[in-house]
Amino acid sequence: MTALSSSPGSGALPAAARAGADGATAARSSTPSAGAVSDAPLSAAGAPTASRTRGPREERVQLSHLLFALPALAFFGVFALLPLVGVVALSFTSWNGIGAIEFTGLTSWTDALTRSTTWHGLALVVLMVVATWLLQTPLSILLGAFLAGQQRYRNLLAILYFLPLLLSSAAIAITFKSLLDPNFGLANGLDMPLLRQNWLGDPVLVWVVLLFIIAWQFIPFHTLIYQGAVRQIPHTMYEAAQIDGAGRVRQFFSITLPQLKYTLITSSTLMVVGALTYFDIIFVLTQGGPGIATRILPLDMYLTGFRGNEMGVASALAVMLVVIGLSLALGVQRLGGRDSSASQMEGA
Amino acid sequence: MRNFSLSRRSMLGATAGLSALTLGACGTAGPGSSSGGGGGASASYWALSGEPNETIYGDSVEAFNEGDQGTIDLTFFQNDAYKQKIRTAIGAGEAPTIIYGWGGGGLRTYAEESQVDDLTSWLDENAEYRDRFVESVWAAASVDEKVYALPQGATQPIILFQNTAVLEDIGAEAPETWDQLLDVVEKANSAGVAPISLAGQSRWTSMMWLEYLLDRIGGPDVFARIAAGDAEAWLDDSVIAMGEKVVELLDASAFADGFESMAADSNTDQALLWTDQAALMLHGGWTFGSMKASGGDFVSSGRLGYGPFPTIDGGAGELANLVGNPCNYLSVSSAASDEEKEVALAFLRDGAMSDQVATDLIASGSVPVIVGQEEALAASEDADYLQWVYTSLQDAPAFTQSWDQALQPTEAETLLVNIEQLFLGAIGPEQFAENMAAGKGA
Numbered sequence: 054m055t056a057l058s059s060s061p062g063s064g065a066l067p068a069a070a071r072a073g074a075d076g077a078t079a080a081r082s083s084t085p086s087a088g089a090v091s092d093a094p095l096s097a098a099g100a101p102t103a104s105r106t107r108g109p110r111e112e113r114v115q116l117s118h119l120l121f122a123l124p125a126l127a128f129f130g131v132f133a134l135l136p137l138v139g140v141v142a143l144s145f146t147s148w149n150g151i152g153a154i155e156f157t158g159l160t161s162w163t164d165a166l167t168r169s170t171t172w173h174g175l176a177l178v179v180l181m182v183v184a185t186w187l188l189q190t191p192l193s194i195l196l197g198a199f200l201a202g203q204q205r206y207r208n209l210l211a212i213l214y215f216l217p218l219l220l221s222s223a224a225i226a227i228t229f230k231s232l233l234d235p236n237f238g239l240a241n242g243l244d245m246p247l248l249r250q251n252w253l254g255d256p257v258l259v260w261v262v263l264l265f266i267i268a269w270q271f272i273p274f275h276t277l278i279y280q281g282a283v284r285q286i287p288h289t290m291y292e293a294a295q296i297d298g299a300g301r302v303r304q305f306f307s308i309t310l311p312q313l314k315y316t317l318i319t320s321s322t323l324m325v326v327g328a329l330t331y332f333d334i335i336f337v338l339t340q341g342g343p344g345i346a347t348r349i350l351p352l353d354m355y356l357t358g359f360r361g362n363e364m365g366v367a368s369a370l371a372v373m374l375v376v377i378g379l380s381l382a383l384g385v386q387r388l389g390g391r392d393s394s395a396s397q398m399e400g401a
Numbered sequence: 402m403r404n405f406s407l408s409r410r411s412m413l414g415a416t417a418g419l420s421a422l423t424l425g426a427c428g429t430a431g432p433g434s435s436s437g438g439g440g441g442a443s444a445s446y447w448a449l450s451g452e453p454n455e456t457i458y459g460d461s462v463e464a465f466n467e468g469d470q471g472t473i474d475l476t477f478f479q480n481d482a483y484k485q486k487i488r489t490a491i492g493a494g495e496a497p498t499i500i501y502g503w504g505g506g507g508l509r510t511y512a513e514e515s516q517v518d519d520l521t522s523w524l525d526e527n528a529e530y531r532d533r534f535v536e537s538v539w540a541a542a543s544v545d546e547k548v549y550a551l552p553q554g555a556t557q558p559i560i561l562f563q564n565t566a567v568l569e570d571i572g573a574e575a576p577e578t579w580d581q582l583l584d585v586v587e588k589a590n591s592a593g594v595a596p597i598s599l600a601g602q603s604r605w606t607s608m609m610w611l612e613y614l615l616d617r618i619g620g621p622d623v624f625a626r627i628a629a630g631d632a633e634a635w636l637d638d639s640v641i642a643m644g645e646k647v648v649e650l651l652d653a654s655a656f657a658d659g660f661e662s663m664a665a666d667s668n669t670d671q672a673l674l675w676t677d678q679a680a681l682m683l684h685g686g687w688t689f690g691s692m693k694a695s696g697g698d699f700v701s702s703g704r705l706g707y708g709p710f711p712t713i714d715g716g717a718g719e720l721a722n723l724v725g726n727p728c729n730y731l732s733v734s735s736a737a738s739d740e741e742k743e744v745a746l747a748f749l750r751d752g753a754m755s756d757q758v759a760t761d762l763i764a765s766g767s768v769p770v771i772v773g774q775e776e777a778l779a780a781s782e783d784a785d786y787l788q789w790v791y792t793s794l795q796d797a798p799a800f801t802q803s804w805d806q807a808l809q810p811t812e813a814e815t816l817l818v819n820i821e822q823l824f825l826g827a828i829g830p831e832q833f834a835e836n837m838a839a840g841k842g843a
Binding site: 149150151153170231234249250343345359363 | 488
């Protein structure tokens with residue numbers, strides 16, 4: 054649990070910070086809106102700006118760099134690595150949370166790997182990752198490209214649109230839960246029988262609801278990243294295309310989309326890793342139900358550990374999640390090639 | 402690109418550190434071991450938030466603290482949050498001096514791990530205190546003949562509530578047999594109201610149906626065997642017959658449309674009853690207070706009816722058998738210091754269930770588990786209901802503890818998962834019995 058505890062509940066935090074890491078390089082910019090937010094902390098921790106504009110020169114890690122990183126590394130060690138070791142150790146024990154911790158070898162692992170809920174949860178995680186990506190990426194790109202235009206009203210829209218991200222997941226889940234109540238929810242309030250569905254009690258409908266709410270919450274964030282990235286694309290490219298007679302659609306597919314490649318990778322990494330850890334919304338909204346229809350692996354881990362009091366098995370599940378999360382994140386990064394995290398400023 | 406990867410790593414580190422800090426802050430937001438002022442010894446006490454109990458127990462602590470037996474530090478937690486926090490706190494050696502609980506299987510794990518004190522000899526010394534309580538509360542407080550917890554609060558049997566106005570409208574009577582129940586279901590469905598209100602998403606709500614069905618079909622012994630650790634008892638014929646009755650109800654559309662979407666924590670199941678949209682609701686006695694408080698004139702106009710769960714032809718269980726929670730319990734942490742324990746026991750003896758608490762409980766519409774309340778109950782504005790509950794409690798041949806409280810926590814979680822699957826129709830009665838006997842979570 055501990056190793057992953059930095060993700061459920063605080064999903065937005067690493068997401069924002071990591072966006073900063075990639076966004077800043079891609080978006081050191083003339084438009085202050087998106088880039089400016091994330092730029093500041095990074096340049097403080099990274100190399101002097103002068104060398105960065107000119108591309109990768111310095112290969113040696115200077116002592117001063119290490120000194121700057123030291124507090125962060127210490128935090129990382131104490132709060133991320135140490136608990137991770139603890140969880141790995143716990144996964145080889147049986148513990149009910151209050152009694153003595155017994156070393157039982159691989160028992161917890163065999164338990165975890167032979168339970169049908171584990172595989173069910175894993176399949177749901179895959180479904181979650183694929184579905185959120187397919188749903189959110191195209192919409193975010195289109196919205197991002199649209200909002201990157203210059204008219205003032207678009208900025209206003211962007212701000213309004215960003216609001217859902219500012220709400221906590223728990224608040225969102227509680228609100229939607231009331232709205233979706235079959236007897237006292239939106240359907241009754243608006244007197245629209247069509248909305249009167251068994252939203253959270255039907256194994257299929259509940260997924261429609263979940264994916265919708267998650268999209269509603271997170272598309273604004275990804276839109277913001279894409280908006281920033283689109284504003285980085287040099288105008289000269291579009292002017293050249295116009296002279297060549299390219300229409301708006303052609304411009305989008307031939308210039309905007311290819312230029313967004315690295316942003317796409319950043320955004321996808323966040324989405325994929327984020328989808329692994331959706332916990333709060335599901336926990337509040339459905340508790341994994343109906344039945345086990347939404348009992349994704351992180352939730353299964355939590356319920357096994359803190360409801361079922363099987364800390365050993367829960368730890369084994371946690372380790373599995375760490376491994377899956379890391380491999381997925383590395384995989385997506387690799388898709389982009391080695392230079393995906395390099396600065397693209399001089400690329401035009 | 403070394404520079405960049407270094408900064409990325411530090412970003413990650415900072416992120417991890419920050420989120421750990423945030424979480425850490427949540428973790429220690431509890432009361433810890435802060436000592437109350439006043440100079441004397443103090444003991445900590447965690448209780449559940451929510452009215453009217455928050456005020457009642459808050460007052461009892463204040464009254465005790467004004468005396469000279471020490472100070473109690475009281476902190477309130479939400480129900481679900483408490484259930485998970487208390488285990489973690491006990492495991493980490495950070496438990497409060499007074500541990501609130503529900504007795505049964507949860508208490509057994511604490512007792513077996515020596516986390517709570519054996520209070521048997523203390524009770525022998527304080528026989529007067531012991532005799533204040535209704536006899537039936539002690540079973541769930543005991544593990545292997547030793548008492549590890551003291552009763553607190555109101556008795557909470559599960560009751561079949563009715564909306565008498567709806568029953569009258571559809572031309573049905575309050576059911577006392579299974580056939581009468583099915584008759585209500587049919588009449589309600591053809592009249593377009595929900596026969597039975599059920600917040601199925603909460604799972605323990607559906608469990609209440611199983612508890613009574615099994616009692617009425619197989620008698621209280623079947624679950625008594627299960628609670629005693631005999632997993633084979635899940636394979637008893639009466640368990641399968643119980644599942645078949647659930648299927649019968651589902652086939653008859655007995656539960657409100659979309660019941661799987663409803664959760665009990667928002668009280669929409671009660672609202673369905675008090676807004677005349679449902680005929681029946683099987684629920685804990687504690688809902689009386691909230692229906693009275695939130696249901697407008699539902700209770701005062703006499704539309705709220707109540708009665709025992711129907712009998713089933715050929716079944717072994719009696720109409721008077723009850724299921725539910727005998728009451729709540731308070732234990733003393735064995736990790737506490739002698740000084741803390743002394744204050745805690747003084748509070749438990751003189752404060753936790755004082756006469757004032759009993760009076761307040763009655764005023765809030767519940768029945769304290771203290772003997773000799775007849776007069777006070779008769780004088781209450783909810784006299785009819787409260788006296789009925791009190792009599793039912795004393796006349797009940799058997800009072801089976803709620804299953805999720807009676808079982809060990811791990812088995813209770815397995816049970817809840819399988820119950821939900823059964824009510825969804827995802828598994829049948831036989832599969833349910835087999836899963837439970839094998840300890841398999843769906």
